[in-house]
Amino acid sequence: MDKNEIIYQEEFKIRASEIDSDQKATLPALCNLLQEIAGNHAQELHFDITDLRENKLTWVLHRLSVKIDRFPDWRETISIKTWPSSGDGLRAYRDFQILDKDNNVIGRSLSYWLMMNIESRRPVRIPKKILQMAPHDTDHVLPIQDTDFTEIEAADHDQSFRVRKSDLDLNRHVNNVRYIEWALACRPDKDKPTDIDIKFTAESVLGDTVNARCCPTSSSNPHSNYNHQIKRESDQQTLALAISKSG
Numbered sequence: 001m002d003k004n005e006i007i008y009q010e011e012f013k014i015r016a017s018e019i020d021s022d023q024k025a026t027l028p029a030l031c032n033l034l035q036e037i038a039g040n041h042a043q044e045l046h047f048d049i050t051d052l053r054e055n056k057l058t059w060v061l062h063r064l065s066v067k068i069d070r071f072p073d074w075r076e077t078i079s080i081k082t083w084p085s086s087g088d089g090l091r092a093y094r095d096f097q098i099l100d101k102d103n104n105v106i107g108r109s110l111s112y113w114l115m116m117n118i119e120s121r122r123p124v125r126i127p128k129k130i131l132q133m134a135p136h137d138t139d140h141v142l143p144i145q146d147t148d149f150t151e152i153e154a155a156d157h158d159q160s161f162r163v164r165k166s167d168l169d170l171n172r173h174v175n176n177v178r179y180i181e182w183a184l185a186c187r188p189d190k191d192k193p194t195d196i197d198i199k200f201t202a203e204s205v206l207g208d209t210v211n212a213r214c215c216p217t218s219s220s221n222p223h224s225n226y227n228h229q230i231k232r233e234s235d236q237q238t239l240a241l242a243i244s245k246s247g
Contacts, residue, residue, distance in 0.1 A: 008083065014029075031176075031177045034066070038094055059113050080096060083134070084133055096111070108141040155214060157186045176198075180198060197243050201239060
């Protein structure tokens with residue numbers, strides 16, 4: 001299928017609840033919009049979560065890479081383009097572009113999705129009819145990488161959070177963007193992170209207490225890039241690993 005035939009686009013106006021003290025959208029707020037439009041497009045293509053649940057299946061976000069070149073201002077109207085972009089049987093990729101009113105690209109994202117059986121909680125192979133919807137002749141907006149995410153042995157900074165009902169998604173586990181919020185909450189510096197690459201490795205549910213920890217990726221540049229790890233406190237299971245960057 002040609003890329004132009006599968007592209008989906010929506011406009012969003014940045015709301016007061018989506019900004020921070022600089023009156024610009026936050027990185028988690030933009031990630032929420034990426035999830036929103038991904039679900040809307042999947043619904044249009046008839047393979048969103050509600051469609052899959054009839055066969056006891058669901059989508060699970062395995063990894064999300066986001067790079068923001070410019071954060072949109074409060075009340076600014078942006079548009080987001082998205083399209084499914086191939087897969088390998090167990091993973092399906094989806095690309096995103098964030099554009100301003102003049103159609104300039106101000107952000108890009110590549111997401112990696114798994115299909116999971118609701119009862120077994122295990123990944124299953126993605127049906128060919130879904131993978132065949134994606135164009136195979138286009139480049140991704142960000143490169144596919146096998147990033148070496150770092151387990152943190154001694155954290156410089158950490159915070160703990162109790163999982164609330166408001167943290168849960170349709171699958172009744174913690175919403176992916178909540179992990180991003182928790183990861184960034186323990187960054188000690190005032191620099192606003194522009195990039196995040198996060199891999200989700202396990203589920204967390206209501207009542208769990210999770211610990212978000214971070215440390216600089218390099219001692220020579222300690223206030224720019226950070227490694228992040230989120231663990232469940234009860235069994236020390238790693239729930240997510242990430243790298244965030246500023247500037």
